[in-house]
Amino acid sequence: MAEVSLGKYLFERLYQLQVQTIFGVPGDFNLSLLDKVYEVEADHGEGSFRWAGNANELNASYAADGYSRVKRLGCLVTTFGVGELSALNGIAGSYAEHVGLLHVVGVPSISSQAKQLLLHHTLGNGDFTVFHRMSNNISQTTAFISDINSAPAEIDRCIREAYVKQRPVYVGLPANLVDLNVPASLLDKPIDLSLEKNDPEAQDEVIDSILELVRKAVNPVILVDACASRHDCKAEVTHLIEQTQFPVFVTPMGKGTVDEGGVDGELLADDPQLIAKVAARLSAGKNAASRFTGVYVGTLSKPEVKQVVESADLILSVGALLSDFNTGSFSYSYRTKNIVEFHSDYTKIRQATFPGVQMKEALQELNKRVSHAAANYEVRPVPKIKMANTPATRDVKLTQEWLWTRVSSWFREGDTIITETGTSSFGIVQSRFPNNTIGISQVLWGSIGYSVGATLGAAMANQEINPNRRTILFVGDGSLQLTVQEISTMIRWNTTPYLFVLNNDGYTIERLIHGVNATYNDIQPWQNLAILPTFSAKNYDAVRISTIGEAEDLLRDKNFGKNSKIRLIEVMLPRLDAPSNLAKQAAITAATNAQG
Ligand SMILES: Cc1ncc(C[n+]2csc(CCOP(=O)(O)OP(=O)(O)O)c2C)c(N)n1
Ligand SMILES: [Mg+2]
Secondary structure (H helix, E strand, O other): OOEEEHHHHHHHHHHHOOOOEEEEOOOOOOHHHHHHHHHHHHHHOOOOOEEOOOOOHHHHHHHHHHHHHHHOOEEEEEEOOHHHHHHHHHHHHHHHOOOOEEEEEEEOOHHHHHHOOOOOOOOOOOOOOHHHHHHHOOOOOEEEOOOOOOHHHHHHHHHHHHHHHOOEEEEEEEOOOOOOEEEHHHHHOOOOOOOOOOOHHHHHHHHHHHHHHHHHOOOEEEEEOHHHHHOOOHHHHHHHHHHHOOOEEEOHHHOOOOOOOOOOOOOOOOOHHHHHHHHHHHHOOOOHHHHEEEEOEOEOOOHHHHHHHHOOOEEEEEOOOOOHHHOOOOOOOOOOOOEEEEOOOEEEEOOEEEEOOOHHHHHHHHHHHHHHHOOOOOOOOOOOOOOOOOOOOOOOEOOHHHHHHHHHOOOOOOOEEEEOOOHHHHHHHHOOOOOOOEEEEOOOOOOOOHHHHHHHHHHHHHHHHOOOOOEEEEEEHHHHHHHOOHHHHHHHOOOOOEEEEEEOOOOHHHHHHOOOOOHHHOOOOOOHHHHHHHOOOOOEEEEEEOEHHHHHHHHHOHHHHOOOOEEEEEEEOOOOOOOHHHHHHHHHHHHHHHOO
């Protein structure tokens, strides 16, 4: 009977799910496991499976998260105690934000555990379960493998849970087990990744009630949030919009889930005819993008967005994740009680909750019947969104307001756009994405430095899917300092992301919340343009832009638009300049923090 080592079994399972890069840092408890990465690569062809080799485990966890947001699953391997604990901040973020990943920890051999040896990386008290227990609280499920016979099934169960539930899963793998063999034939049967079926009776009741509300609605809207994309409901949501023609809004965390019909590289800045042409294209047809109306963030929304959402008489909310920064500090103010909430594990209609009616199947069922119910809906044009800056002279200094409008017409279909907690995660809300864009921003967990690791992960995933897909990062000068080493891993793998570093001389978001002149909000200024050569990049660009003229020259340059090399663009911005939605959010946050 053909056999395969347990370590190879694990990686073959991941390869079957298009996971082709494993993130992490080696350590003696995982070294023999890592040997198996190269065995899998040898079987499937050069470059088909790779060990990223991160600078540290925190970055690796961010990278696995970014990779998963592009490919639906990521994996990182760490070593017992010291390695795994360094990854926990990132894993907690993946838990909070519904990101599926497998955290494999190489742990001491079964016999070392049984003898309670005073091994390195232990607390010195013979407790080998303590780190596993710590991870328990931020994992969908865990396995601490101890028996080779049940190990393949345990690994399959863990991978399935991570994928289907889109949360991190912890697997402790003793160093002595990875070389033991299991039947290779187990790999022939794919892991079952299907969702459990919804209870048909409960689902029928849900759909009937929703159709009733749809039939009566005069001003309905669809509001799309983070979990719609995390739980793979993009296609269902798009179909729902196309059939109903209801206006659609996203939240900051939902950005990228719905086609926004952005301009796809067309330069709008000073061409009224082109603006008119694009506007006409956007409002033509029945595609989802033509119904895109903007970003709803409670009181921080643009007035025309706020008006439409809050005066709606039916809200179909998909995948809501109502955190403070995602809702303008809980300032939703709907006039209607007719709210339908679709979630990954339940549906709520007005006050009635239907546990177990999962959104993917419920939306599919709704889509089969909704066009009839929505037939009487009188389609109204959606408000126009400003897409071009007011023309200004070349020597005018760059501002946040100008930047976020201008980059909207530099983005292209297929881009992955990543922003960081700080001015960029607020600024990006004001931009318009082209269709088929992936937006990545850790709005709920908000751990600064995340975006740099996530950029590595997304860039590796995009390199595997289609190297022409651009990965674009906007990171604050302060956040960059937490995880800058991961740029070296980007260079090592010849990835070609755009790294826009927003240099505003420190922690601007914090200055706006508290301590405008406090030195704790200052940072050591870096020579950001020297970062790429410092990490031994050979083929790179590093440029600084300070004025509108410099920015225009760069963004109009066709060569710059092609992701042929890694690029760092230092964007000089005033110290206290911020997108207007951040200025408002900061005032609310400061007041909330000061409350007794
Ligand atoms: C790991 C972590 N440490 C601290 C914070 C608190 N924090 C939030 S934003 C921020 C400053 C970000 O500064 P920068 O990246 O320069 O952004 P910008 O100036 O564009 O606002 C800090 C320190 C955090 N969110 N996460
Ligand atoms: Mg800053």
